[in-house]
Amino acid sequence: xxxxxxxxxxxxxxxxxxxxxxxxxxxxxxxxxxxxxxxxxxxxxxxxxxxxxxxxxxxxxxxxxxxxxxxxxxxxxxxxxxxxxxxxxxxxxxxxxxxxxxxxxxxxxxxxxxxxxxxxxxxxxxxxxxxxxxxxxxxxxxxxxxxxxxxxxxxxxxxxxxxxxxxxxxxxxxxxxxxxxxxxxxxxxxxxxxxxxxxxxxxxxxxxxxxxxxxxxxxxxxxxxxxxxxxxxxxxxxxxxxxxxxxxxxxxxxxxxxxxxxxxxxxxxxxxxxxxxxxxxxxxxxxxxxxxxxxxxxxxxxxxxxxxxxxxxxxxxxxxxxxxxxxxxxxxxxxxxxxxxxxxxxxxxxxxxxxxxxxxxxxxxxxxxxxxxxxxxxxxxxxxxxxxxxxxxxxxxxxxxxxxxxxx
Numbered sequence: 001x002x003x004x005x006x007x008x009x010x011x012x013x014x015x016x017x018x019x020x021x022x023x024x025x026x027x028x029x030x031x032x033x034x035x036x037x038x039x040x041x042x043x044x045x046x047x048x049x050x051x052x053x054x055x056x057x058x059x060x061x062x063x064x065x066x067x068x069x070x071x072x073x074x075x076x077x078x079x080x081x082x083x084x085x086x087x088x089x090x091x092x093x094x095x096x097x098x099x100x101x102x103x104x105x106x107x108x109x110x111x112x113x114x115x116x117x118x119x120x121x122x123x124x125x126x127x128x129x130x131x132x133x134x135x136x137x138x139x140x141x142x143x144x145x146x147x148x149x150x151x152x153x154x155x156x157x158x159x160x161x162x163x164x165x166x167x168x169x170x171x172x173x174x175x176x177x178x179x180x181x182x183x184x185x186x187x188x189x190x191x192x193x194x195x196x197x198x199x200x201x202x203x204x205x206x207x208x209x210x211x212x213x214x215x216x217x218x219x220x221x222x223x224x225x226x227x228x229x230x231x232x233x234x235x236x237x238x239x240x241x242x243x244x245x246x247x248x249x250x251x252x253x254x255x256x257x258x259x260x261x262x263x264x265x266x267x268x269x270x271x272x273x274x275x276x277x278x279x280x281x282x283x284x285x286x287x288x289x290x291x292x293x294x295x296x297x298x299x300x301x302x303x304x305x306x307x308x309x310x311x312x313x314x315x316x317x318x319x320x321x322x323x324x325x326x327x328x329x330x331x332x333x334x335x336x337x338x339x340x341x342x343x344x345x346x347x348x349x350x351x352x353x354x355x356x357x358x359x360x361x362x363x364x365x366x367x368x369x370x371x372x373x374x375x376x377x378x379x380x381x382x383x384x385x386x387x388x389x390x391x392x393x394x395x396x397x398x399x400x401x402x403x404x405x406x407x408x
Contacts, residue, residue: 013120024318024319027154028126031126031318032106035149038128038141040103040104042105045079045088045089045107048068048078049077049084051075052075054088055075057301057304057305058081059081059083064112065077065078065080066080066121079109080109081109081315082107082315083301086103087311090305091302098132099132099133100130102130103131104127104128105125105129107124109122110122123320124319127315128145129312130313132311136249140250141253143295145314146283146295149293153316155285155292155321157287159263160262160264160281161263161264161284162250163247163269163281164267164280165243165278165280166243166277167239167240167243168187168190170238170243172186175207186201190268199219202216219268221266223265224265225265228248228251231267243278269281275298275301276296276298277298278299280294280296280297287324288320288323291317293316295313296314297312298311298312335362336352336360338362339396340365341368342366344396348364370396
């Protein structure tokens with residue numbers, strides 16, 4: 001393999017320039033503030049974890065984990081998600097803290113990928129975990145908070161789809177008992193939204209026509225509360241019935257939150273992590289083909305760390321939201337450029353301190369040749385071309401200007 005050039009970086013990672021970073025931090029701040037208002041306290045966990053603890057418990061496949069060895073030969077990993085590290089903390093540092101626990105986070109996570117266009121090896125997530133509450137109210141709370149968080153991030157046109165892994169598990173076990181490989185193939189089609197492939201695979205199975213029709217009918221189970229009523233008639237399987245009743249309860253709570261206009265029930269939803277045990281959901285923005293939020297219930301994960309507890313949560317795909325809302329310079333409207341020569345330095349820097357204290361972004365610049373420097377507000381375009389920054393005001397402090405001389 002040839003040596004990479006000095007300006008190259010690994011596939012799947014990217015550089016964020018100042019405008020993008022400013023917008024990313026604004027999204028982070030606004031979303032975490034929203035989560036704080038709902039009672040969620042922020043937590044920070046290490047970027048590196050032990051493979052034998054967090055790595056083994058993670059729902060991310062082993063092939064997608066970034067592994068490394070420390071100087072003692074112990075296998076470490078770069079965190080692939082935040083849910084598993086938080087489960088470790090809840091079972092250790094917070095083991096004496098009473099449930100329920102409400103925790104929030106913002107962090108970069110890492111997933112090893114094949115060299116595919118559009119796939120990121122490092123990306124940012126902002127999310128919450130609600131630990132110690134198994135109720136439908138808890139599930140509805142995280143869905144309603146996900147909606148509030150998307151709005152806080154500047155995403156206004158979106159739809160959340162909720163489902164329940166128990167519905168498909170119960171239905172497939174009833175219709176395809178013992179045929180785990182076939183069940184896995186059908187679930188893979190649904191996870192990838194490959195409905196054509198699902199139908200094709202279904203029609204190749206040696207099943208009664210009525211069973212095929214039943215399994216195909218789930219593709220039409222998308223909508224409001226009426227979907228739950230239809231699903232209850234589809235199967236008498238105990239797992240199916242319990243799952244649908246739980247979704248009905250979640251929907252009733254969401255009605256009290258007054259967010260049902262932005263939610264639909266989709267019983268083909270199964271979630272993209274193996275640790276999900278109950279309700280799952282995904283959110284899609286109107287102008288983006290990828291989910292901007294996903295979450296669900298994972299009642300078995302905490303038990304792997306010695307403190308069994310029900311839990312539910314979600315994560316915003318902060319990097320995708322950044323692509324959606326853009327990173328223009330609209331936040332730079334209060335920038336100020338102050339130029340000064342040697343004699344005007346004291347006044348210029350004193351003015352800069354005052355303006356920064358008032359919340360302005362102030363750039364100071366020593367000027368050697370005033371003829372080449374933008375002198376007034378009419379010359380802002382020159383400053384933009386010259387420095388690549390948008391300024392609201394240009395304020396020269398010159399040695400040939402009398403006391404208090406500042407051109408604004």
